[in-house]
Amino acid sequence: MTEIKKELNTKISTNNTAIGFIEQEIPKSQALIDSYSPYLQKLDDQIISITASINDLKNQIVVLSEDARSAGCGTTVGMSTVYPDIVRYHTENATSESYDGQDPFGGQSSSPLNSSSVGVGTILILTQNDSSGAGIGTLYGGIGSCFSPGIGNCLTDADCTGYATSIASLNTQITTLRNQLPIIISNSNSLREERRYSQIERYGQKRGVAELKSRNSSMQSTISVLENI
Numbered sequence: 739m740t741e742i743k744k745e746l747n748t749k750i751s752t753n754n755t756a757i758g759f760i761e762q763e764i765p766k767s768q769a770l771i772d773s774y775s776p777y778l779q780k781l782d783d784q785i786i787s788i789t790a791s792i793n794d795l796k797n798q799i800v801v802l803s804e805d806a807r808s809a810g811c812g813t814t815v816g817m818s819t820v821y822p823d824i825v826r827y828h829t830e831n832a833t834s835e836s837y838d839g840q841d842p843f844g845g846q847s848s849s850p851l852n853s854s855s856v857g858v859g860t861i862l863i864l865t866q867n868d869s870s871g872a873g874i875g876t877l878y879g880g881i882g883s884c885f886s887p888g889i890g891n892c893l894t895d896a897d898c899t900g901y902a903t904s905i906a907s908l909n910t911q912i913t914t915l916r917n918q919l920p921i922i923i924s925n926s927n928s929l930r931e932e933r934r935y936s937q938i939e940r941y942g943q944k945r946g947v948a949e950l951k952s953r954n955s956s957m958q959s960t961i962s963v964l965e966n967i
Contacts, residue, residue: 743964746957753950760943760950767940768835774933778857781926785825785862785919786853792915793822793874795908800875802905807878811898816879823916824868825851825923827859832941833934842941860934862923866916881905 800820806812827849832842849855851862882902 782856803877806901812878813880819873821867821873829859833937
């Protein structure tokens with residue numbers, strides 16, 4: 739029994755040394771993870787602002803379309819719902835500061851990026867015209883044509899074309915803004931990817947400490963059993 743106890747105590751001592759070393763490294767990992775936050779927040783603020791501008795322009799298009807329809811321009815043929823552009827952040831268990839359990843890459847979730855979640859998540863994904871939720875409004879087809887609304891006189895083709903021109907101008911602005919998003923999202927995701935490596939390292943450190951402490955507890959129980967035999 740003496741040899742077994744001696745060997746187990748040696749292992750416990752070795753584990754405690756390792757635990758002390760790892761626990762010193764965890765704050766360093768956390769500091770590195772936290773250092774990404776201001777840069778990610780700055781990029782995400784830009785993404786949120788641009789996306790909001792795109793959706794505002796879409797809303798203006800819907801309003802113009804409804805005005806044109808009321809004035810006698812446009813038809814219900816080709817009518818469609820306009821959906822917002824949405825950027826979502828995705829995350830998983832291992833990226834949580836408090837997580838130290840099993841299944842590090844499980845518990846995946848996806849939520850819209852907004853002002854309260856800047857810098858959060860593992861990766862950002864942009865969905866243009868996201869139809870998974872409510873739409874912004876209805877866009878009537880054939881704005882450049884004229885029809886009889888049943889009341890008053892039909893406007894001239896030139897007037898209806900004016901609505902169409904205004905809508906086309908707004909669509910051009912949307913395209914310009916959309917062209918700005920890929921590089922900003924890519925930069926944000928590059929930082930997120932590197933931060934994720936550090937988050938996984940932190941997870942490994944925490945799991946290592948938990949497993950070593952569990953192993954020590956098991957060996958101490960074994961010593962107690964031996965002593966009582």
